Amino acid sequence: MSEFVFRRCQNSACGLRYPAPADDPRGAACPRCGGVTVVVATAAGGAETGAAAQGRARNEPRIAALIDNVRSLYNVGSFLRTADGAGLTMLHLCGITPTPANPKLGKTALGAEEAVAWRYHADAVRAAALLQQQGQIIVALETTPGAVSLFDCPGLDHAVLVVGNERAGIDPGILELADLCVAIPMAGVKRSLNVATAFGIAAYALTAG
Structure with a gap:
């Protein structure tokens, strides 16, 4: 599964926060206004731990x-x-x-x-x-x-x-x-x-x- 990050637009009039593939440079531009964005978090999904892993057993x-x-x-x-x-x-x-x-x-x-x-x-x-x-x-x-x-x-x-x-x-x-x-x-x-x-x-x- 691809790793995802959450980005936030630096345009104060926009401020959109959204997920994007970490390895796709196209996700760096804000999809709403086209402005510059920065990574603010890494998605935690995708790892099979805890209850999900136990469920298979x-x-x-x-x-x-x-x-x-x-x-x-x-x-x-x-x-x-x-x-x-x-x-x-x-x-x-x-x-x-x-x-x-x-x-x-x-x-x-x-x-x-x-x-x-x-x-x-x-x-x-x-x-x-x-x-x-x-x-x-x-x-x-x-x-x-x-x-x-x-x-x-x-x-x-x-x-x-x-x-x-x-x-x-x-x-x-x-x-x-x-x-x-x-x-x-x-x-x-x-x-x-x-x-x-x-x-x-x-x-x-x-x-x-």
């Missing part, structure tokens, strides 16, 4: 995910980064979901596409049924009448978290065969989250046991 539940017809490259890139961070065992990419074979995906996955195991399936319902036959617990993240709170979900192992299309949601065929439907409680006016945000919450909740 924990005996976490084995959780995979099935992505049902998610169209956005941005969302799929986010899934890959979350899967890597949460320690998911496999991503099953289905239907129109972009795969790491798409060179544009690397711009959003930021290298996670090379670290996460994945498989492509043309039919998400068939893929879910096959995984269920193999003993996997199908957990659909969808707001349905019978859904239970994600945070009341019992500890699961050998489970497959399913998320669906940004607008249509999860295929009804998967909802019919799912062993469990879970939803994220919403306290505000809006009743749903972006699918990548919801996936991140659920992935960490399930892998935490």
Whole structure:
């Protein structure tokens, strides 16, 4: 990972403080006014220490995910980064979901596409049924009448978290065969989250046991 520094513009009328790659001279000019800047701090991110390093050593539940017809490259890139961070065992990419074979995906996955195991399936319902036959617990993240709170979900192992299309949601065929439907409680006016945000919450909740 590239080292970053924080710079501050010396123009008193601007004063912008911003991060920039330490090895890129183009970052020395203020992106707001073009003025001279100075380095005021070095970014601390990137080192795997403390809780992050310990997390990899924990005996976490084995959780995979099935992505049902998610169209956005941005969302799929986010899934890959979350899967890597949460320690998911496999991503099953289905239907129109972009795969790491798409060179544009690397711009959003930021290298996670090379670290996460994945498989492509043309039919998400068939893929879910096959995984269920193999003993996997199908957990659909969808707001349905019978859904239970994600945070009341019992500890699961050998489970497959399913998320669906940004607008249509999860295929009804998967909802019919799912062993469990879970939803994220919403306290505000809006009743749903972006699918990548919801996936991140659920992935960490399930892998935490």
